[in-house]
Amino acid sequence: MNPRVAVRGASVFNELETLLPFVSKPIQYVGGELNAVTKAWDETDVRWVLMYPDAYEVGSPNQGVQILYEVLNEQDRVLAERTYAVWPDLEKLMREHAVPQFTVDAHRNIADFDLIGLSFSTELGYTNMLTALDLAGIPLHADQRDSHPIVIAGGHAAFNPEPIAQFIDAAVLGDGEEAVLLITDIVKRWKSDGEPGGREGVLLALAQTGCVYVPRFYHVEYLPDGRIHKVTPNRPDVPWRITKFTLMDLDAWPYPKAPLVPLAETVHERMSVEIFRGCTRGCRFCQAGMITRPVRERSITGIADMVENGLCKTGFEEVGLLSLSSADHSEIADIARNLADRYEKTQTSLSLPSTRVDAFNVDLANELSRNGRRSGLTFAPEGGSERIRRVINKLVSEEDLIRTVTTAYSNGWRNVKLYFMCGLPTETDEDVLQIATMAREVIRAGREASGRRDIKCTVSIGGFVPKPHTPFQWAAQLDHESTDARLHKLKDAIRADREFGKAIGLRYHDGKPGIVEGLLSRGDRRVGNVIEAAWRDGARFDGWSEHFSFDQWMRAADTGLEGTGVSVDWFTIREREYTEVLPWNHLDSGLDSEWLWEDWQDALTEVAVDDCRWTPCFDCGVCDQLSTEIQVGPTGVVDLPMPAPRLSPVLVDRTESTDQVART
Amino acid sequence: MAGIPKDQAPKNQAPKNLPPERGLAPTIQKLRLRYAKRGRLRFSSHRDFQRALERALRRANVPIAYSAGFSPHPKISYSNSAPTGVASEAEYVEIGVTEICDPELIRRELDAALPPGLDIVEVVQAHGSDFASRLEASLWQAEIMATEAEVRQAIDSLMGESEVLVERLTKSGKRIFDARAAILSLVVQVQESNAPESDAYVILHMVVRHITPSVRPDDVLAALKQVGGLVPQKPVRVTRLAQGPLNPLEEVSNPVGDPFDPDRVLA
Numbered sequence: 001m002n003p004r005v006a007v008r009g010a011s012v013f014n015e016l017e018t019l020l021p022f023v024s025k026p027i028q029y030v031g032g033e034l035n036a037v038t039k040a041w042d043e044t045d046v047r048w049v050l051m052y053p054d055a056y057e058v059g060s061p062n063q064g065v066q067i068l069y070e071v072l073n074e075q076d077r078v079l080a081e082r083t084y085a086v087w088p089d090l091e092k093l094m095r096e097h098a099v100p101q102f103t104v105d106a107h108r109n110i111a112d113f114d115l116i117g118l119s120f121s122t123e124l125g126y127t128n129m130l131t132a133l134d135l136a137g138i139p140l141h142a143d144q145r146d147s148h149p150i151v152i153a154g155g156h157a158a159f160n161p162e163p164i165a166q167f168i169d170a171a172v173l174g175d176g177e178e179a180v181l182l183i184t185d186i187v188k189r190w191k192s193d194g195e196p197g198g199r200e201g202v203l204l205a206l207a208q209t210g211c212v213y214v215p216r217f218y219h220v221e222y223l224p225d226g227r228i229h230k231v232t233p234n235r236p237d238v239p240w241r242i243t244k245f246t247l248m249d250l251d252a253w254p255y256p257k258a259p260l261v262p263l264a265e266t267v268h269e270r271m272s273v274e275i276f277r278g279c280t281r282g283c284r285f286c287q288a289g290m291i292t293r294p295v296r297e298r299s300i301t302g303i304a305d306m307v308e309n310g311l312c313k314t315g316f317e318e319v320g321l322l323s324l325s326s327a328d329h330s331e332i333a334d335i336a337r338n339l340a341d342r343y344e345k346t347q348t349s350l351s352l353p354s355t356r357v358d359a360f361n362v363d364l365a366n367e368l369s370r371n372g373r374r375s376g377l378t379f380a381p382e383g384g385s386e387r388i389r390r391v392i393n394k395l396v397s398e399e400d401l402i403r404t405v406t407t408a409y410s411n412g413w414r415n416v417k418l419y420f421m422c423g424l425p426t427e428t429d430e431d432v433l434q435i436a437t438m439a440r441e442v443i444r445a446g447r448e449a450s451g452r453r454d455i456k457c458t459v460s461i462g463g464f465v466p467k468p469h470t471p472f473q474w475a476a477q478l479d480h481e482s483t484d485a486r487l488h489k490l491k492d493a494i495r496a497d498r499e500f501g502k503a504i505g506l507r508y509h510d511g512k513p514g515i516v517e518g519l520l521s522r523g524d525r526r527v528g529n530v531i532e533a534a535w536r537d538g539a540r541f542d543g544w545s546e547h548f549s550f551d552q553w554m555r556a557a558d559t560g561l562e563g564t565g566v567s568v569d570w571f572t573i574r575e576r577e578y579t580e581v582l583p584w585n586h587l588d589s590g591l592d593s594e595w596l597w598e599d600w601q602d603a604l605t606e607v608a609v610d611d612c613r614w615t616p617c618f619d620c621g622v623c624d625q626l627s628t629e630i631q632v633g634p635t636g637v638v639d640l641p642m643p644a645p646r647l648s649p650v651l652v653d654r655t656e657s658t659d660q661v662a663r664t
Numbered sequence: 665m666a667g668i669p670k671d672q673a674p675k676n677q678a679p680k681n682l683p684p685e686r687g688l689a690p691t692i693q694k695l696r697l698r699y700a701k702r703g704r705l706r707f708s709s710h711r712d713f714q715r716a717l718e719r720a721l722r723r724a725n726v727p728i729a730y731s732a733g734f735s736p737h738p739k740i741s742y743s744n745s746a747p748t749g750v751a752s753e754a755e756y757v758e759i760g761v762t763e764i765c766d767p768e769l770i771r772r773e774l775d776a777a778l779p780p781g782l783d784i785v786e787v788v789q790a791h792g793s794d795f796a797s798r799l800e801a802s803l804w805q806a807e808i809m810a811t812e813a814e815v816r817q818a819i820d821s822l823m824g825e826s827e828v829l830v831e832r833l834t835k836s837g838k839r840i841f842d843a844r845a846a847i848l849s850l851v852v853q854v855q856e857s858n859a860p861e862s863d864a865y866v867i868l869h870m871v872v873r874h875i876t877p878s879v880r881p882d883d884v885l886a887a888l889k890q891v892g893g894l895v896p897q898k899p900v901r902v903t904r905l906a907q908g909p910l911n912p913l914e915e916v917s918n919p920v921g922d923p924f925d926p927d928r929v930l931a
Contacts, residue, residue: 013704017704018898018899020707020749021749021899022899026707026748026749027705027707027708027709027712027748029707030704030705030707031704032704032705032779032780032781033779034716034719034778034779261716261719261779263705263708263712263715263716263779264708264712265711265712265715269715311722312723313723314719314723315718315719315720315721315722315723315777316719316722317718317719317722347722347730347736347738648725648726648727648763650724650725650726650727650765650766650769650770650773651727651763651764651765651766651769
């Protein structure tokens with residue numbers, strides 16, 4: 001890129017505008033959303049770009065980015081703007097016309113900012129980060145940057161940032177709200193003090209907090225067989241371990257207060273209210289459930305206020321009550337009843353994207369759809385056989401499921417969606433084939449309960465990818481050939497069923513993308529070269545099947561891992577031993593590694609554990625380490641007052657205007 | 665909703681999935697809105713505007729009427745909208761409300777509830793149901809980066825033809841149609857003499873009749889390129905200045921009338 005000579009913080013919109021007539025969906029690049037913030041460049045001291053490294057339609061509804069955007073912009077003299085990955089059609093034009101990666105708020109070059117915070121929900125956004133940095137003229141390698149922005153990774157994937165260690169300056173683990181404020185303070189002080197120590201100075205100040213990981217201050221040594229020998233600080237003044245941020249008291253952080261309302265169509269055309277954070281169900285495959293512990297509930301009043309306030313500020317028609325397992329909120333029945341009462345005669349609909357398999361969940365769904373259509377309900381048994389569900393600690397029996405779907409179908413729901421995974425540890429063909437049996441029983445029960453033959457069951461299957469900081473972090477991933485073979489057997493079994501086959505829909509993806517995700521999830525610093533090689537070969541939007549190329553990644557792995565003695569298979573389909581130093585061992589999610597290992601052994605012997613919200617502690621380590629405990633109700637509030645009716649400001653005096661109508 | 669024939673219906677019939685009962689108030693007033701699509705929001709598509717308007721109606725708490733049925737829709741009807749990327753000063757939409765509203769208050773509140781760039785310009789109470797037929801033609805303004813001579817020459821060539829077939833990619837594939845017949849006039853606007861020299865845009869006003877298949881400004885520009893060899897140096901910026909009834913030819917300065925005139929007269 002040829003860096004343009006421009007005033008820092010100047011808008012590049014005029015240059016961009018001439019390109020927009022030639023790209024698809026130009027609206028996603030122009031900003032101007034309701035509740036977006038713009039501030040004068042010169043009236044701010046610390047300036048952040050927040051990037052969700054995927055297309056605008058996926059990135060703009062992201063809660064994490066919206067929360068941090070608002071938390072930062074609420075601060076005096078702090079600016080936060082947003083940027084998203086541009087589609088290849090615009091990328092090409094931007095390169096031809098030397099237009100840099102821009103923010104959608106004020107269309108500034110992202111290279112002009114102090115900090116770039118990236119939210120990685122998935123590892124498949126890594127190549128999009130490289131595109132953005134490159135378009136902005138920021139060196140891809142952190143050690144080649146000087147006055148450039150400090151690039152910080154966050155989000156779930158940041159719990160193992162080692163594969164992108166060479167591209168980022170820092171990583172933050174856990175909840176971002178307090179983290180961004182802490183970082184802002186450090187950068188503000190560093191700037192006002194005349195930037196002591198230069199770039200390294202500010203990174204050192206961040207590292208010394210003990211909760212910002214700066215990869216350059218840590219050295220990785222390898223054993224001759226390719227495993228990691230140790231990861232150690234390469235200077236005496238940084239901590240050995242980096243801990244995650246944990247926000248307590250969600251009621252004190254009711255963000256987003258003014259959710260963004262995009263003009264462009266996005267993947268979630270609704271407003272979201274996070275009703276709790278964390279999960280203690282203990283599903284062994286679930287990284288989110290493990291790394292976001294402990295459970296912290298928002299109160300019923302806090303939730304109701306956020307719903308009403310958000311609706312007033314956005315005009316959305318649907319509100320999603322979000323969390324990892326929403327039906328598990330200790331006051332969910334009261335929440336659902338109160339909100340359903342409140343919005344009963346309105347066009348507002350409420351949704352609970354919960355997948356818990358029990359009849360109570362159906363009751364909740366019935367309550368929330370009181371004044372709406374009952375089309376589909378989703379449940380996630382995750383495993384086809386009772387045995388494999390014990391392995392993954394998804395405590396659902398076949399009877400539970402049949403009872404649940406029976407309740408659903410007899411209450412007027414017509415389509416039940418079931419989520420499963422393929423490639424789970426210890427899984428055999430038989431475990432997966434039982435998905436077909438289960439779906440058949442679901443349809444049979446549904447036909448009986450509803451008295452109709454037009455009911456449906458959709459089976460969605462995802463390939464299992466072992467993730468860091470979970471009991472399955474040591475597991476071998478199933479190779480993509482075996483995944484595909486297993487799924488084909490399942491497909492054949494469903495197709496062969498004359499009586500029920502046509503009522504069962506099957507959705508799945510082939511196993512190849514999962515292998516790349518597995519490489520990026522459990523990779524170490526050596527995988528960085530693979531990412532760069534794949535990106536240089538054209539890898540973009542790897543989470544999109546129409547853009548993803550397995551061959552491209554395998555070619556990149558051949559060159560990127562050359563001479564290391566390790567391979568894609570080594571990172572993915574190899575089981576790890578207890579003694580192996582995992583790339584993320586120095587990053588502390590709060591989980592005790594002894595506990596994780598025991599839970600892994602319990603998985604192998606098919607021993608299930610309960611949810612610690614309702615049963616005694618299993619010593620996963622999180623509460624001890626944070627000196628906290630799970631935060632659940634009851635708050636004692638059972639009935640909420642109705643919100644003050646919103647007056648319609650557009651009416652005229654009725655007596656007068658009825659005449660007017662009569663005249664027409 | 666496909667039912668089951670009675671003879672096949674099983675015993676334990678589940679509750680029917682009936683549309684919910686709601687306080688469905690009838691439409692008692694219709695309002696016509698003129699809105700503008702300005703600046704960077706000209707890149708919004710028609711669907712983008714629809715979503716934005718529906719949300720704005722809820723934010724402003726306008727007592728919008730809803731259709732009955734499983735998925736009730738607000739009663740909003742749109743007239744022919746400007747293409748994505750084209751700005752407009754004259755887009756029209758009609759809404760049904762369940763209480764009598766003051767048109768000017770609606771204008772103010774809705775405008776405040778929409779993002780800047782989507783602006784409600786005027787609201788009138790609807791009179792008559794002939795609104796669509798009032799929109800006979802559009803006046804488009806094109807800012808073309810080319811010399812005035814080039815533009816004038818292209819206009820002359822185009823207007824000299826009786827038919828110019830152009831091609832457009834539609835959802836159903838490539839389509840070839842005549843762009844010439846719909847064009848009523850192409851007039852280069854006289855520039856202010858104090859315009860800066862670097863400002864090499866030629867302002868062209870195009871009056872195009874609404875016919876089927878519709879001829880859009882990019883079709884006219886395609887025809888100018890095809891017949892008159894006009895290739896602007898930058899993408900042409902287009903704005904719809906007006907749409908409405910065609911005024912008599914002698915009203916050269918104001919070829920397209922205001923479609924709200926009948927509503928105002930009857931009010």
